[in-house]
Amino acid sequence: MAWYSKAITEKKQQIGSFWVKCKQCRSHIWQEQWNENLWVCPNCNYHGSINAFQRIEQIFDKNTFKELFAGIGPVDSLHFNDLKGSYADKIIANKKKTGISESVVTGHGKIHNIAAVASIMDFRFLGGSLGSATGEKILQGANYAYDHQLPYIVFSASGGARMQEGVLSLMQMAKTCAGVARLNKKNVPFISVLTNPTTGGVTASYAMMGDINISEPGAVIGFAGRRVIEQTIGEKLPDDFQTAEYLLDHGFVDAIVDRKDMKDYLGKVLAYYNR
Amino acid sequence: MTPVTGEKILSNPIKGTDSKKTTAWDIVKISRHPQRPVFQDYLSLVFTDFMEFHGDRYFADDKAIVGGFARIDEQKIMLIGHSKGKNTIENIEQNFGMAKPEGYRKALRLMKLAQRFNVPIVTIIDTPGAFPGLEAEERGQAESIAKNITEMANIEVPIVSLVIGEGGSGGALGIGVGDKILMLSNAIYSVISPEGCASILWRDASFAPDAAEALNITAQALLRLDVIDEIIEEPSDGAHSDYNTIAAKVKDSLIKNIKDLLSNSTEELLLKRFQKYSAMGKFEDSL
Ligand SMILES: [Zn+2]
Numbered sequence: 001m002a003w004y005s006k007a008i009t010e011k012k013q014q015i016g017s018f019w020v021k022c023k024q025c026r027s028h029i030w031q032e033q034w035n036e037n038l039w040v041c042p043n044c045n046y047h048g049s050i051n052a053f054q055r056i057e058q059i060f061d062k063n064t065f066k067e068l069f070a071g072i073g074p075v076d077s078l079h080f081n082d083l084k085g086s087y088a089d090k091i092i093a094n095k096k097k098t099g100i101s102e103s104v105v106t107g108h109g110k111i112h113n114i115a116a117v118a119s120i121m122d123f124r125f126l127g128g129s130l131g132s133a134t135g136e137k138i139l140q141g142a143n144y145a146y147d148h149q150l151p152y153i154v155f156s157a158s159g160g161a162r163m164q165e166g167v168l169s170l171m172q173m174a175k176t177c178a179g180v181a182r183l184n185k186k187n188v189p190f191i192s193v194l195t196n197p198t199t200g201g202v203t204a205s206y207a208m209m210g211d212i213n214i215s216e217p218g219a220v221i222g223f224a225g226r227r228v229i230e231q232t233i234g235e236k237l238p239d240d241f242q243t244a245e246y247l248l249d250h251g252f253v254d255a256i257v258d259r260k261d262m263k264d265y266l267g268k269v270l271a272y273y274n275r
Numbered sequence: 276m277t278p279v280t281g282e283k284i285l286s287n288p289i290k291g292t293d294s295k296k297t298t299a300w301d302i303v304k305i306s307r308h309p310q311r312p313v314f315q316d317y318l319s320l321v322f323t324d325f326m327e328f329h330g331d332r333y334f335a336d337d338k339a340i341v342g343g344f345a346r347i348d349e350q351k352i353m354l355i356g357h358s359k360g361k362n363t364i365e366n367i368e369q370n371f372g373m374a375k376p377e378g379y380r381k382a383l384r385l386m387k388l389a390q391r392f393n394v395p396i397v398t399i400i401d402t403p404g405a406f407p408g409l410e411a412e413e414r415g416q417a418e419s420i421a422k423n424i425t426e427m428a429n430i431e432v433p434i435v436s437l438v439i440g441e442g443g444s445g446g447a448l449g450i451g452v453g454d455k456i457l458m459l460s461n462a463i464y465s466v467i468s469p470e471g472c473a474s475i476l477w478r479d480a481s482f483a484p485d486a487a488e489a490l491n492i493t494a495q496a497l498l499r500l501d502v503i504d505e506i507i508e509e510p511s512d513g514a515h516s517d518y519n520t521i522a523a524k525v526k527d528s529l530i531k532n533i534k535d536l537l538s539n540s541t542e543e544l545l546l547k548r549f550q551k552y553s554a555m556g557k558f559e560d561s562l
Contacts, residue, residue, distance in 0.1 A: 071562025077500070078491050082476035101561075132556025139553060161444070161466045163476060166491045167502050170444060170466040171555035174424050174452050178552040181428035201466070203417035204405075204445045209425050223417035223445070224407030228471075232407050242412065252415055 022046055024218075038259045047196060047216045047259055051098070052105040052122035055155055059118075059263050065109035069140045073101035074133045080164040087164035090126065098124045102133045103158070106141040108150065112267030117145040118153040123197075128158035130202050131165050135172025138206060142179030142190075151189040151273055153266065156207040160200020173205035180209045189273055191266070194221050194244070194253065212269060213253040215244035216262070221253075300484035302493050303469060305461040306440050310515040312522070313372075314341060314356040314399050317439065320522035321529070322347055322354055328385060330377075334414065337378030339370045339406070340450070342385040344394070347529055353389035353432075355382050355450055356399030359440070372441075373406035376419035379449045383423050386430050395433040395533050398450040403468065405446030420449040427452035428552070433536030433544060435529060438462040438494075438503075439514075454548050455532045456503040458494040459521065461513050464503070465492040502555065505532070 019028045024046035034041075038058055039048040050058075056065050073095070076088035084090075095101055103125040108117045119141040121128045138154060145152035161169040183190045192210025194203075196219035204223050207213075215221060222242035230237055240246050247253045257265045305311070318325055327343040329336040342355035357374065360366035374382075382398075389396045405416055427434065436453030442464030458464065467475075469487035474480040491497065494506045507524050510517040536544065 069560075069562075071560045073559050073561065075557055075559050077557035078489065080489050082486075082489065083478065083482075084476070131558070133558035135556055136558050163467055163472050163490070165466075165556070166489075166500075167464055167466055167497060168500060168556045170448060170464075171502060171552070173421075173445065173448055174428075174552045175555045177421065177425040177452075178428040178549050181425045182549065184425070185429060201445055204420040204449075205424055206421070208415075208418040208421040222412055223405070223420070224412065228407045229409060229412065233409055237409060241409070250413055250415070252418055 023048070040259050045217060045258070047218055049123050049157070049196065051124055052100065052120040055120045056105070056107075056109070056118075058259065059155075059266065060109040060111060061113060065107050067105060067107040068144060069106050069137050070101065072133045072136050072140070074131045074165075076164070077132075077168065078164070078166055080166075082164075090164070094125050098122060100125060102137060103128045103131065104134050104137050106137045108144065111263060111270060114267060114270040114273075116151045116153055116266075116270060117141050117148070118155065120155045121157045121202075123157040123159075126162060128156075128202075129160065129162035130158060130169055130172045130205075131162040132168050132172060134162075135175045138172075138176045139179040142176070142183055145188055145190075146179075146182050146186060149186070149188055149275055151191060151270055152183060153191045153193065154206055154210075155193045155195060156198040156202055157195045158198055158200070158202040158207075160202055170201065173201050176206045177209060180206050184211075191269065193262070193266075195219050197221070199223070199225070199242075208252065212255075214262075214265070215247065215253045215256050216259055217244060217256050219244040221247050298484065299463075299487040299490075299493050299496075300469070302461050303463055303483075303487050305513045305515075306463045308513060308515050311440055312514050312518050313361060313401060313440065314358040315361065316518060317356075317399060317522060317525060318345075318354070320518060321526045322352075325354065328388070329381075331380035331384060333377065333380060335377045337370075337375050337381060338368050339372050339374040339402070340378035340382050342382060344392075347397075347526060347533075350530060350533055351394045352533070353385055353392075353394055353396045354399070355385055355396065357402040357447075357450070359401055370406055372402040373404060374402065374446060374449070375406050375408070375411045376414040376416050379405075379419035379423050382450045383426055386427065386434075390431050393432060395435070395536065396430070397529060397533070398434065398436045398453060400436060400438040400442050400447045400451050400464075401440035402443045402446045403441050404443035405449065420445045423449045424452055428548060429545065431541045431545065433533060433539070434548075435532045435536070437507075437525065437529070438464050439525075443468065452548075452552070454536050454544065454551070455505065457505045457507055457528055457532065458497065458503050459507050459514055459525075460494050460509045462494060463487075463492040464494075464497055465490050500557070
């Protein structure tokens with residue numbers, strides 16, 4: 001099966017409420033087993049999508065994560081309407097569905113007792129798209145890291161720019177990277193963790209700008225959409241195109257780390273930060 | 276009626292006998308007009324003494340982005356721009372202004388060269404987007420754009436960016452992080468092409484005119500959204516109807532904006548640039 005079509009919600013694949021079918025190997029796995037295994041398939045190591053709070057629980061020491069800038073949320077400033085209705089309605093529906101106010105959760109906490117600032121994207125909220133409020137929270141996270149000289153980690157999971165915000169969404173690439181640029185200048189480490197999927201404008205901004213870029217196995221990471229490229233060049237792309245493994249091969253990520261090892265890996269990296 | 280004085284009067288970009296309102300889609304069509312002036316036209320009409328520099332020092336010389344030292348009257352600058360061709364042969368060579376990673380890397384190299392020589396930078400934006408190809412992805416299209424956007428935040432000379440035709444998404448922004456962003460009145464700047472947006476959100480590319488309207492891609496809309504700083508008015512039938520007039524206006528605007536920016540110290544310049552991009556976007560804060 002093609003890698004790019006995996007980014008549909010887990011829910012659709014549930015059979016009853018006890019079994020969940022793996023999108024990669026199609027085997028049926030008990031829901032508890034998925035949970036225990038951090039939503040990674042015990043059969044084929046497919047890394048399923050997890051939400052921001054599951055990620056926080058997996059990465060941060062118990063009860064150390066404090067959310068920041070939680071009040072920042074999207075507005076339908078263009079009054080954008082398409083076939084499926086207004087962006088304003090989509091915002092309300094996504095807030096209700098996810099219980100969060102934007103496609104990213106920002107805060108600070110400890111990883112193996114080392115303090116860090118983090119922004120964790122949540123694919124459930126409008127496909128993790130980069131809206132103005134998303135950009136604002138990612139920038140504010142960078143600014144907090146800058147002010148406190150703490151390492152900054154961004155976990156990306158995003159389909160890219162948010163069309164419903166037009167160029168305001170595009171400009172979030174410049175906005176977030178302005179924050180990264182300040183961290184670079186002050187020698188504050190910025191770590192990017194690219195999870196499935198990280199594409200479009202998010203890849204072409206902060207997600208690729210980690211001093212260290214880490215990915216989960218099998219994650220789709222790319223700029224242009226697979227279909228667009230196939231139409232442009234008039235041929236089928238190889239199956240592993242735009243995967244974490246492909247990017248590792250081509251020198252754009254430092255390491256591919258299994259979800260179960262991610263916390264330890266980040267802890268080890270952070271331990272090298274001497275300041 | 277007493278004529279209103281001042282330079283802020285913005286005329287309707289397309290006049291004619293019909294009183295129909297100019298739509299975003301009308302402007303899209305003008306921005307892509309085959310006779311619309313492109314980089315090389317402005318190069319000959321606005322700038323002198325162009326010294327082109329080639330190559331990204333890693334892989335190749337991407338002809339979709341052209342750059343080098345130039346002058347506008349006495350002002351020395353680094354000029355960098357997307358270059359669309361004027362005919363099929365040029366368009367194939369220049370890939371319709373769709374740059375690959377080597378193009379963005381050349382642009383960044385030249386921006387750092389500008390910093391070394393302490394000359395301001397002018398970037399000319401006119402691209403449907405970064406090239407969506409296998410090799411471009413393989414060589415890090417995303418990384419090259421990300422790096423430019425990031426590094427431009429720290430470039431220690433003034434940057435003026437001018438959108439002359441199509442400002443196509445990340446491919447435009449990759450050389451577009453200016454202290455001032457100027458747009459011609461019939462240029463567009465968009466996060467996605469109207470056709471691309473229509474095929475995703477309307478499930479049919481023929482809804483591109485609706486998408487163009489919804490996306491707010493015109494200079495007028497972007498000025499209102501605080502994304503751009505200035506609109507350069509084109510002749511009433513569009514820039515293609517009178518090259519000399521639009522070139523003269525572009526020249527005046529560039530000279531004025533560079534002069535304004537040069538009055539800042541480096542610290543002020545970088546702080547203002549950071550503040551400018553920090554302020555981009557509209558959101559709410561309920562706490
Ligand atoms: Zn599996």
